[in-house]
Amino acid sequence: MKLIHGALVASLLTCVWAAQAGVIVGGTRLIYDGSKKEASLSVSNPDKSSYLVQTWVETPDSATDKAPFMVTPPLFRLDGGQKNVLRVVRAGGNLASDKETLYWMNIKAIPSMESNQTQNTLQIAIKTRIKLIFRPQGVKGAPEDVADKLVWHRSGHSLQVTNPTPFYMNFMEIKVTGKPVSNVTYVAPGTTASFDMPEKASGTRVSWKVISDYGAVGAEHQGSF
Structure with missing residues (x-):
């Protein structure tokens, strides 16, 4: 029983590591310059397997508030060796003009199921969450x-x-x-x-x-x- 349990844990850890290694986000935070029309962030897949990638922005209090930003593309397939650019566009919102405002950007990567795979496998979706900070045009410096x-x-x-x-x-x-x-x-x-x-x-x-x-x-x- 201990051997089986150990093998299962090792398998789960391998799956998690593979999913994390699969989609690489090109930054630990994204600063949205209020003087620009959009902000961009790269995602890449160095693996051979494909991933379905879902993206969205939420407020710190996501239960009640809706973030005034859209991400394009919101849902796409990222094949092995491919790279894509996420574009974040402001969609309204009454944001402060004299200080930064914090949001959270989410990138969820779901590994694809191989068509020729016959055995039952565990598919683990990995979500990366980074800070999206809106910096108004009037706020200069860093x-x-x-x-x-x-x-x-x-x-x-x-x-x-x-x-x-x-x-x-x-x-x-x-x-x-x-x-x-x-x-x-x-x-x-x-x-x-x-x-x-x-x-x-x-x-x-x-x-x-x-x-x-x-x-x-x-x-x-x-x-x-």
């Missing part, structure tokens, strides 16, 4: 340019960061006196985010690195609270 303007506070066992800039600040790392803060995410424009303080962290020195528009890690910034 997050890294003003990352040093973040304001830090300590409240009990929480580390709080206030973002006075118009940009989403996506953190790669945050450290308090050299100790890493776990589960770091981002802080939205004009808001305050909280993270758990590292255990046994003392002192008031804080350092942080943010992720650039292209997914690269920026320089380290330092401050205190």
